[in-house]
Amino acid sequence: MxxxxxxxxxxxxxxxxxxxxxxxxxxxxxxxxxxxxxxxxxxxxxxxxxxxxxxxxxxxxxxxxxxxxxxxxxxxxxxxxxDEPDRSQRNESAVRLFLNQLLDPADRRKVFTRDLEHVEAETAALLDLRERMDPDEPFAAQIELGLRINEVLATWLREQAER
Amino acid sequence: MxxxxxxxxxxxxxxxxxxxxxxxxxxxxxxxxxxxxxxxxxxxxxxxxxxxxxxxxxxxxxxxxxxxxxxxxxxxxxxxxxDEPDRSQRNESAVRLFLNQLLDPADRRKVFTRDLEHVEAETAALLDLRERMDPDEPFAAQIELGLRINEVLATWLREQAER
DNA sequence: GCCATCATGTAAAAGGTTACATGATTTT
DNA sequence: AAAATCATGTAACCTTTTACATGATGGC
Structure with missing residues (x-):
């Protein structure tokens, strides 16, 4: 707990x-x-x-x-x-990603597009947060990480949607 | 559910x-x-x-x-x-990342180093999996994504550990 | 014959969500 | 005066974990 x-x-x-x-x-x-x-x-x-x-x-x-x-x-x-972190916690998004291979191309594209929209909205929110934030606040590094991960995700999702 | x-x-x-x-x-x-x-x-x-x-x-x-x-x-x-994915599921690693700012530099370095070791081990496991896998298996793309995210994570953790 | 693994189930306890319940202050 | 927000709590229900319980088969 x-x-x-x-x-x-x-x-x-x-x-x-x-x-x-x-x-x-x-x-x-x-x-x-x-x-x-x-x-x-x-x-x-x-x-x-x-x-x-x-x-x-x-x-x-x-x-x-x-x-x-x-x-x-x-x-x-x-x-x-x-304490050793508990890294085994459930992640519905990862399960969905794993199961996406089961869908036919049209459905898969639909799902990837929806996910891409979500990632882009989150990126916008993070950028907005960073802008309104004190630049030497310690939390800045975590926002930077979030932005980098979202960029990787967005790139991958675009590649997949275009396949 | x-x-x-x-x-x-x-x-x-x-x-x-x-x-x-x-x-x-x-x-x-x-x-x-x-x-x-x-x-x-x-x-x-x-x-x-x-x-x-x-x-x-x-x-x-x-x-x-x-x-x-x-x-x-x-x-x-x-x-x-x-179904709209439920993206609000709890994530202990993210909570820890968020709270790491509270630690003094020595403890923080210790935690980042532990996390880095975990990411590197996971990367090795993914590389091994990719090697032993049929190259046109549909799951290959998901492994690629995991590797890219882990690379971003490892880079970020090294930056943080060296601060 | 013994041990590991395969194989399925139930029960109790803990953790988490939804719904019920109440009341004080501040804003409009 | 009414509505929004602040503020705390409990109860019923559902989900998840841990523990209990049992038995078959295959390899050594």
Whole structure:
């Protein structure tokens, strides 16, 4: 399980309420992870009980701002550095790519064109993000990686669609 | 849900027993999807009940070989071509990449080096697979894509490790 | 005869999604 | 005053993992 680590990671960047975390799972981590508030609130309660996070502020509408404790920071570092990543997680896009060979040429072209559109939209979003961003923000390198991977994908998809 | 579609896809390539499917989820789909036999057998039963697959052979040890029916083939095509792919699936590697910025330089280098070793091992496995493969097999293009993405990843990881 | 592998299933527990439920503030 | 947004929680349901359970066959 590592919803707990995703939450610890987001809280390490900035102390937040469960509601704000919910927004970050939609925005920053968009395609990488999605967690609903119904999962976030109970997990925050468990993390607090385990002493990995603590409530550092309360807002006017009953909101609770959580931050990492020292134990939380230690656990996050341990997970990132010492735990072998679980690389076996399911990826529907890869399964579809693998199965595309089964389609006849017309269907295959249709699918590749749809995928290409999606990659191009994502590239546009990343370019936009990079433009509006502080150039020496540490996240810049990750955006660069995303752009390079999307370029490879777009090239490959165009080749396939033209076959 | 699309474990059912992954199974339909594998059966479209070749009629198989549940045991063989279980092996394919480990081998062909390795990092893209992993399903245990405890999930596969009940799903095969449901697919048979729904008329999407049928038993076409029985082996000496009580094995049942399943194949797609016409309905199964139709449903697989519908899913691949007409269903909008679910691109929001969780990806632990991406979360780790996103959180790496939180680490101090020594830890970050350690993590990038570990990732680089993994990418290089995967590249070697893909090269080996390509070598031992029929050159006009339709799967060749997917291997090519994997190699290109891994090259981008390796380059990026080396840049990051040297920073 | 023994061990590895083939082969299928069920049950319990954990993780994740959808739906239900409520209420406070801020904006229009 | 109404609507949007902020804010938290629980319950029912579905999916996935781990553990339990059993047995046949082929090679040594």
């Amino acid at each position: 590592s919803l707990r680590h995703a939450i610890l990671g987001l809280l390490a960047r900035k102390p937040s309420t469960g509601y704000e975390l919910s927004g970050m799972f939609d925005a920053s981590l968009r395609s990488a992870w999605h967690a609903r508030h119904s999962q976030i609130y109970p997990e925050l309660a468990r993390l607090e009980e385990g002493g990995l996070v603590e409530v550092v502020d309360r807002g006017p509408r009953g909101s609770k701002t959580y931050a990492l404790t020292d134990d939380g920071r230690t656990e996050l570092r341990r997970w990132l550095v010492d | 699309s474990l059912r579609h992954a199974i339909l896809g594998l059966l479209a390539r070749k009629p198989s027993t549940g045991y063989e499917l279980s092996g394919m989820f480990d081998a062909s789909l390795r990092s893209a999807w992993h399903a245990r036999h405890s999930q596969i057998y009940p799903e095969l039963a449901r697919l048979e009940e729904g008329g999407l697959v049928e038993v076409v052979d029985r082996g000496p040890r009580g094995s049942k070989t399943y194949a797609l029916t016409d309905d199964g083939r139709t449903e697989l095509r519908r899913w691949l071509v007409d």
